[in-house]
Amino acid sequence: MSAAAGRKIRIVVVDDSALIRSLLTTIINEAPDMEVVATASDPIVARERIRETSPDMITLDVEMPRMDGLEFLRRLMRLRPTPVLMISSLTQSGSETTLSALELGAVDFLPKPTLDVSNTMQSYADDIRDKIRMVAAARLRRPSLFAPSAAAAPARVAPALLRQNAIIAVGASTGGTDAIKEFLEKLPAGSPPVLIVQHMPEGFTLSFARRLDKLCAIQVKEAEDGEPLLRGVAYVAPGHSHMRLGKGTQGFVICLDQSPPVNRHRPSVDVLFASVAALAAAQTVAVIMTGMGKDGALGMLQLRQAGAITFAQDEASCVVYGMPREAVAQGGVMHVHPLSQLADKVMDCLRLPHDRAGP
Structure with a gap:
């Protein structure tokens, strides 16, 4: 799903942080080609907002209350495939969860700052808007779950190469x-x-x-x-x-x-x-x-x-x-x-x- 030509990209922002929801809403609404149509503080509320608004894309916090964010993403991609931009913390656990989200079908992710949140988010507002445009237009793919691909060839040893030091x-x-x-x-x-x-x-x-x-x-x-x-x-x-x-x-x-x-x-x-x-x-x-x-x-x-x-x-x-x-x-x-x-x-x-x- 992507925004039709000449129509604003319609976005639902899902994050348990009121500050992040507010900052993202402001940054998004400053652009003439996109708008936040709803926000949600957890996946349960998000489910209703998505049903009500049919957004072109969703920004989704990685760590969410009331329902695991990955479980919400898994259900979303199965029942209502929608381009998703993950919001993730730059931590070891955050990176593992984010990679799992990408495997489940999220298009991309956005690092969430932990210090001086307001100024940091504003400093890369243009990057945020660029990512939103890209995610909204992206081609959704089937989740991989990082299992070996069905089409993967059996492991084998490479033959001697004709060109040296390739x-x-x-x-x-x-x-x-x-x-x-x-x-x-x-x-x-x-x-x-x-x-x-x-x-x-x-x-x-x-x-x-x-x-x-x-x-x-x-x-x-x-x-x-x-x-x-x-x-x-x-x-x-x-x-x-x-x-x-x-x-x-x-x-x-x-x-x-x-x-x-x-x-x-x-x-x-x-x-x-x-x-x-x-x-x-x-x-x-x-x-x-x-x-x-x-x-x-x-x-x-x-x-x-x-x-x-x-x-x-x-x-x-x-x-x-x-x-x-x-x-x-x-x-x-x-x-x-x-x-x-x-x-x-x-x-x-x-x-x-x-x-x-x-x-």
């Missing part, structure tokens, strides 16, 4: 937690190292990597500064730092830094892709997946121009067709495929000679 580089944002899971599940043990930037705040990337590690044939971990790239390992950029490819005395290493955000993001896909283009383009296969905005588009073009093989997720399988669309528009993408085919297509490039000018 690297897989991946960038994603909104909808990427599920997309990356499906992609990594299909990679066999012994695959080339995978460098991943998923837009996610500090504290969430570690939980995300640990969850993936339990599901995949390859090892998945949060990247550490200075560690060498190893086959059979996927490295998730930590939420506090850019991740770049660097050269050590024995081969490629990971370099982390906290330089300013790029495209409003740290970690940034463009930063990763540009570093790989500079050092290892000829041996790299890069993939850009679902997400809002343009991060990664310039880096993808740099990769292609430097000799990498580049893929994008197709529009039909994206939750938000933003980043792949921009990468295609800028000319950086060689091949476009559904999410379900991307892992196999990437492995094909590493197993066999590839015509890089092909479709």
Whole structure:
């Protein structure tokens, strides 16, 4: 469900904090293209407000009284699928619950500040409104529950690769937690190292990597500064730092830094892709997946121009067709495929000679 052209996005705000409800209502109603049609302090009240107003999207607190927020989301997605933006605290327990919410079908999440709440919320009011527009227009997907995908291939060992020191580089944002899971599940043990930037705040990337590690044939971990790239390992950029490819005395290493955000993001896909283009383009296969905005588009073009093989997720399988669309528009993408085919297509490039000018 999304707002019709020319009509305001209608939103129900669900949060047990009266302050958060008030702040969100003010921030939302300041925009000419959206409005809060109802608020609720818990899921029981929210159920009635949603029934009465039929909103285009919902903002939902993670920790709610009277009914567990995840249980409410589970019921909502089963009975009345509606785009949901989760409001979550930046804590370990908050990150675990938020990842569970994304698995249940929530489109994205918004960090809830714990200090100086009013000023902090106002400081990123534009980001809040941008996320609301994106969530309202997002394509809903079936909940994954972070169980292994039905289509996942059995774990197997990668054959000897024709190209030495191959690297897989991946960038994603909104909808990427599920997309990356499906992609990594299909990679066999012994695959080339995978460098991943998923837009996610500090504290969430570690939980995300640990969850993936339990599901995949390859090892998945949060990247550490200075560690060498190893086959059979996927490295998730930590939420506090850019991740770049660097050269050590024995081969490629990971370099982390906290330089300013790029495209409003740290970690940034463009930063990763540009570093790989500079050092290892000829041996790299890069993939850009679902997400809002343009991060990664310039880096993808740099990769292609430097000799990498580049893929994008197709529009039909994206939750938000933003980043792949921009990468295609800028000319950086060689091949476009559904999410379900991307892992196999990437492995094909590493197993066999590839015509890089092909479709």
